[in-house]
Amino acid sequence: MDKRASVPVTLPKNNPTIAYWQDPPDEIADLRSTPQLPKTADLVIIGSGITGASIAYNVLSRAPNTKVVMLEARQACSGATGRNGGHTKAASYTTFPINVESVGLEDAIKIAKLEYNTIKQIHAFAREHSIPCDNRELETVDIVYDQAIWDESVRAIELMKKTMPGDPASRYTLWSSTDAEEKFLCPGAVGAITYEAGSLSAYKFVVGLLKLCLSKGLNLQTNTPMTRFSRHGKDYWALETERGTVYAHKIVLATNGYTAAICPELQEVIVPLRGQVTAHRPGTNMPKAGLNRSYSFIYGKGFEYMIPRPPGSKYEGDIVIGGGLAIAKEDGLYQYGTVDDTTTDPDILEYLTATTQRYFGKNWGQDHPAGRIRKHWSGIMGFTADGHPLVGEIPGEPGLYISAAFQGHGTF
Template sequence: MSHRLLQDPGLPVANPTTSYWQTPPNLDVLDIQSPSLPEERDVVILGSGITGLSVSWWLTQLSDSLSISVLDARQICSGATGRNGGRINCTAVQDYAKYRKIFGKEKAVQIVRFELAHFNAIYEFAKEAGANVLERSEVRRVGAVSAVFSQEKLLELKRMLEDFELAFPDLKGEWKIVDRTEAVEVYKIANAHGALVGKAGAAWPYRMVTSVFANLQSKFADRFSLEANTPAISVDRQGTGDYPYNVVTPRGIIKAKHVVHLQNPASGFPKRSNSSWSFLIDDVLDYATQSPTTGHIVIGGGETNGKAEVLGIPSDAEEDILALSHLGGILPAAFGVSQWGHEVESKTRIAASWTGILCNSLDKVPMVGMLTQKLLDRPAGNLESAEWISSGYGGYGMVNAFLCGKNLAHMIARVDLDGNESLPEAYYITPERIGMLQRILKKVLNSRQEHARALL
């Protein structure tokens, strides 16, 4: 496992599984390329998921002159954004408990408010981003039900909610605990001992991202381009000129002022996952969302925390047979035969299955900002010209990526951003944080496998 954690994830595999969200594909941008690569760009963005879209969108809104190219090693939006569960769901009560243990109360409150800001931010963006984007992307409010299947877990949820309401008095009443009777009679989860009930959001991320990218390509054709199937083989800095970075691809070299690294799963420490309700059974977390148009239920999870076999696997080409078996049975197990019905022999209810890659930081929160010299094997930049990153969402990209991208765009454009949409202090790349992460990594690499898993 230590070897896998240190190895370069490399380029994304060429034959990924196809997710439910990516069918049908958006042919307007799927394999789009310029006839020839631009020679120079103010900003080159590596990655065409939701963070890449956010950075692109906000840079075009903040400046009427910046030139931008978005590169992807595969088809547009073929990575994590096109493979997730479609939930814009901040598990606020549980997240506050988790982050308070790691960072203390003040920073934990910042993180949770930032996560909670995502639904409104994405909803308003989808309304403004072009005709029919909101309708096509199905951004909507949904109820969130986090079911637990033991009395011990229910008591733990109650303690978490009490602590949460003390820290967020303005949100008191937004979440509530329901007992076993209500979980069964109202929410139809026959085998639950109780649940935490609140609000969340849901969307069709692939449609949103590809639709808006197509709009940007059309509206800003003179200074914006999408370059699918164009992997960045290397990035190096040559001198201090206007465009000091060479972004090397099989199609040629683009000279850039800024390079933005947004290939979340290809940034190091990937973790594979099979991708509204949540079901927590022992240490296995599953989540599900139902499409309002197709009626399909999309389930994600099926993997125990810290499972060593999937750590450091940078491929979304294969499926985990144990996870697939688990996901095929979790809904009848949770809802019970009385609600789910009997399985029909020879007729599967699984319409599609796929894998994706999660990228985790060692301190459980994203890394956002300018790449410093300690993180590079080439000269670091400055505010005039630099390399930037937003990565390490740990499977919670839908309540992190969009506003991380907005913050990154504001950093590059040197425009302040305030309020709940401003970046939490814990997300910034600082010398202190880098030193702490290096110490954690050293402990991981020097530990036996079971101890290393606990640290991760």
């Protein structure tokens, strides 16, 4: 891992794989709010994913006269946000005991509540602002195949119920092996766990959010990678691009796995990891109305995550499933340190292609006449050694802020 973490991080690459959600790209994909790059700004946000868009929206809502410029290296929402599996899912029980140990019970409870409330608020925001993003609150199920993991999960859920009595963030239901097969269509599991979650197209959600920001005065500059930034006098930062330099009072790095490319001090601190996702046409034995819940499949070394496309959506009934890292060579170690989302790994693709039939067994049936895989793509996430994100003003650098390294969790 030390060797992989030391691989120099570069800016996003041109011609990435086209994610299921980004086909076709939205009308603002290549938008430049002004033909020329603004010379000055109160705030420059680097990155147009859910983090950058959310920050822009909140700043412009609270301080409408703020001059906000957003720089995006490629198309709008072309990074991890627009490339994920479509889950809004916390699975807080999987990290709660670890968080209790590392940050204490009080903060572990705060984290679990934050995760739950974020899910609820995202769906509420999409409804309130009529963002067309296949917004769907639904139950999710974790299908567990490993007895040790099942035992750990039960203990974690018991701990959450004991320390967070009655809180919706601690509301989990345990199901038997028979239930997993008969109710959730997955034979061979130790058991299943259900709880509140949801799904949406994060790409459409963030594009909708960016449009709200544009209506509030955001200046969006796509296809404008920032190559370097430095202090300019006491009160300004100079942000250099191929199209010119912007001088800003404040900067927010919303660059996740790419952060070290423009902030070399964070090389080996935020390590990129390439993830992979596939979209499957449903088998002939799958429910004709589509699955009514999202899934995760959890086994000894790793997991896969899956959402069904809802009725009325494009390609309704499709199953979007990602993961496969643990089965790759060296347990997926070689996927760390790369920012190359222009390609996919053939071994992981082969594995993900087989997952739906493997997990659903006889309930899958025959493949669709057009083939099982409709589309496959990759995306770049950001990870830290301690498993926590970096959020806030960077110590010793007044006016320089960061919100990055979400361990694959902050991009749904």
